[in-house]
Amino acid sequence: MEAFKDIKVTIREEEGNWGMYEIAPLPRGYGQTLGNALRRILYSSLKGAGITSVKVKGAKHEYSTIAGVKEDLVSIILNLKQVKFNLDSQEIKKCKIDMKGKTVVKASDIIVDAGVTVTTPDIVIANLTDASSALNIEMTVQSGVGYLDATLAERSSEGTIPLDCDFTPIEKVSMSVEQARKGQETDLDSVVIGVLTDGSIAPKEALLQSSSILQEFAGKVMVAMGVSKKEVEERVEEINKIEVVQEEEETSDEVEDLRVEDLPISKRSKTGLLSGGYKTLADLRNVSVEDLLNLSGFGNKSLNEVVELLNQYGVNIKGE
Secondary structure, three states: OHHHHHOEEEEEEEEOOEEEEEEEEEEOOHHHHHHHHHHHHHHHOOEEEEEEEEEEOOOOOOOOOOOOEOOOHHHHHHHHHOOOEEEOOOOOEEEEEEEEOOEEEEHHHOEOOOOEEEOOOOOEEEEEOOOOOEEEEEEEEEEEEOEEOHHHOOOOOOOEEEOOEEOOOEEEEEEEEEEEEEOOEEEEEEEEEEEEEOOOOOHHHHHHHHHHHHHHHHHHHHHHOOOOHHHHHHHHHHHOOOEEEEOOOOOOHHHHOOEHHHOOOOHHHHHHHHHOOOOEHHHHOOOEHHHHHOOOOOOHHHHHHHHHHHHHOOOOOEOO
8 A cells, every 4th residue: 555655653752651653644544443453452462570479478368467567468469569570581580578667668679689670669568657567578570461360370389479460561552543644635644642651661662562563463464374474574674664753853855845836725825925935845944924924915814824734744934
């Protein structure tokens, strides 16, 4: 499909664990198709890491209470389920908490094994209420995809409590479909995807991985239908030439070369621009409101019409 050849991914916003990305231009209807597929993969198929079992000193089961600790063990376990990690390997890791005295125990207090990073350090795990209080927890941390049901795990030793674990590193995905244009084509889609992660993966990397998973799945379908693996790989190589740009990037050469006389504006506005020596969209890049209003026969109606059109092409008028 020809319309797929000019796809660009524009970074609208990136700050910390949040990123917003626009994918365009897409054929009509593909905004929903692509956006829904990527959103589903983001939520369900990316690898993350969490706590899969704990062993708490002085507690034989999850319904125990611990002297000197405000929360019961059920509450502590619920808090631990919110803690996320970044692992540099597929190995199962052992971490622990060993806190004493009157204090607030946070995820940042977890003593991690080599190759383990806590990505949600501000989560409160428990409150120790007096100077003689103590909390000692051994925990198993591992990576995985999807959801791990604790009821399917075996209790390997007395006092070991299996935990449900939602491995996904994605906190939230937003999606909207907007109208896009390419030259004079206006019947196109743009899908805007916002990604909030738990910090174990950058939002852009999460979107990239989800796209790769979608691509790999489609490739396997093609192979299963008789297309050679080599041909699939060649197509993948061609697809990977899609460009990622910053939102502030200048309008493409194709757009800047558009002639004023071909723009979808009134004849009066075209005449005014041409009389001022503005022949292409590129000529209008550094124009100001004052410059336009000084054109012959160019009033507020023409100004608003031109400003609105140029905004659609990513060209901002000075003094707007």
